[in-house]
Amino acid sequence: MTLVTPDDLTDLEWRWRMLAPPEASDAARAVYQRTRLWTSGNLPAVDVPYDAQREDHWAAAARIADYAAVLPEARTVVDIGPGDGWPSIPLARALPHARVTGVDPASRRTEVCAANAVRLAVMNASFVTASADALPFDDGTVDLVTAAASLEETPNPESVFEEIARVLRPGGVLRASYQVWRLPAPEIETVALTEALDGLLYVYARRSQTPARERRYLLLLPSDGVAAEAHREALIASADEPRAYGETLLRPGSLLGVPLIGRLAPLARASMVVELRRWTTPWLVEALRAAGFRDVRATQHAGDLARAVARRLIASGGAEAVAQEFEVLTRALGEAAASLPGEEMVTAVR
Numbered sequence: 463m464t465l466v467t468p469d470d471l472t473d474l475e476w477r478w479r480m481l482a483p484p485e486a487s488d489a490a491r492a493v494y495q496r497t498r499l500w501t502s503g504n505l506p507a508v509d510v511p512y513d514a515q516r517e518d519h520w521a522a523a524a525r526i527a528d529y530a531a532v533l534p535e536a537r538t539v540v541d542i543g544p545g546d547g548w549p550s551i552p553l554a555r556a557l558p559h560a561r562v563t564g565v566d567p568a569s570r571r572t573e574v575c576a577a578n579a580v581r582l583a584v585m586n587a588s589f590v591t592a593s594a595d596a597l598p599f600d601d602g603t604v605d606l607v608t609a610a611a612s613l614e615e616t617p618n619p620e621s622v623f624e625e626i627a628r629v630l631r632p633g634g635v636l637r638a639s640y641q642v643w644r645l646p647a648p649e650i651e652t653v654a655l656t657e658a659l660d661g662l663l664y665v666y667a668r669r670s671q672t673p674a675r676e677r678r679y680l681l682l683l684p685s686d687g688v689a690a691e692a693h694r695e696a697l698i699a700s701a702d703e704p705r706a707y708g709e710t711l712l713r714p715g716s717l718l719g720v721p722l723i724g725r726l727a728p729l730a731r732a733s734m735v736v737e738l739r740r741w742t743t744p745w746l747v748e749a750l751r752a753a754g755f756r757d758v759r760a761t762q763h764a765g766d767l768a769r770a771v772a773r774r775l776i777a778s779g780g781a782e783a784v785a786q787e788f789e790v791l792t793r794a795l796g797e798a799a800a801s802l803p804g805e806e807m808v809t810a811v812r
């Protein structure tokens with residue numbers, strides 16, 4: 463399904479649609495299924511042990527403590543969209559009496575997750591290839607559902623919320639992180655040149671504040687020959703351009719936009735478009751209530767809280783002195799975040 467109206471297209475979108483008519487896809491198929499490693503082999507406590515000198519490790523440990531503290535007695539935990547095993551694998555370690563099942567429609571992701579769990583001997587985490595809008599669990603059988611940056615990647619969030627409410631038992635809890643859609647401008651265009659499992663990708667993303675949405679176009683190119691050369695040249699040309707959201711900001715008249723799609727389109731093996739609605743906190747709270755959750759609270763993000771503390775400790779040289787207390791401190795930060803009103807994390811009780 464696409465929300466595009468013909469008078470609502472940028473120059474690049476017009477050109478793209480003319481030269482390489484895109485097939486409507488979803489994020490799991492278009493992006494996550496073709497990504498070798500989502501976390502680039504750097505998943506704290508999964509790929510590398512926690513290090514008290516690293517701000518991101520404080521954030522990761524506090525986030526796991528947050529998820530684990532929601533229902534410490536939980537036996538059945540479902541993690542939506544685990545990527546490479548986050549938070550499923552460290553959470554399974556933190557809750558040794560629970561069985562954690564990660565659910566992701568991209569089989570590539572569940573394969574990477576399962577391999578990580580085996581490599582780390584985390585026996586109480588397993589993974590199934592399925593979509594969050596059709597969870598393979600009976601009604602009222604799950605204690606805790608977790609999600610990290612994944613609910614907003616699903617094509618139809620309302621039906622996903624209803625599905626999560628269906629599988630949770632009464633009193634069961636959803637604890638999820640989500641991205642608040644707050645753009646620095648009413649509209650942002652970016653491009654990215656990346657490598658995928660089955661070829662090279664030229665990606666164009668158009669983000670708008672109102673309506674809150676992201677439209678992402680992907681052009682799949684062969685990994686060798688003329689296409690690879692053009693891709694490499696464009697990658698070099700993009701190196702000094704300003705960036706946003708980890709991608710290259712597309713400036714008016716840039717060679718990385720209309721001229722590049724003109725070069726690459728004839729070489730493409732596939733062209734796709736993914737359209738995702740983006741969220742504000744009031745929208746999310748209302749949508750969860752409408753799906754049948756009785757107590758919905760947006761809270762602070764444990765990672766942000768822990769980062770703020772870690773930054774000061776590391777800068778003052780105090781991180782080393784408290785390294786022995788890393789676990790206790792990150793647990794306290796994680797538990798505190800869930801009780802503080804804020805944004806980017808939500809708790810919803812069934």
Ligand SMILES: C[S@@+](CC[C@H](N)C(=O)[O-])C[C@H]1O[C@@H](n2cnc3c(N)ncnc32)[C@H](O)[C@@H]1O
Pocket residue numbers: 489490494495500501542543544545546547548549565566567568571592593594595609610611612613615616617
């Ligand atoms: C931004 S990644 C986050 C991965 C991981 N949770 C993390 O924080 O590193 C989004 C994840 O959601 C998954 N996803 C996309 N559509 C989904 C759906 N319909 N149901 C469940 N997961 C989905 C993707 O395949 C991907 O693994």
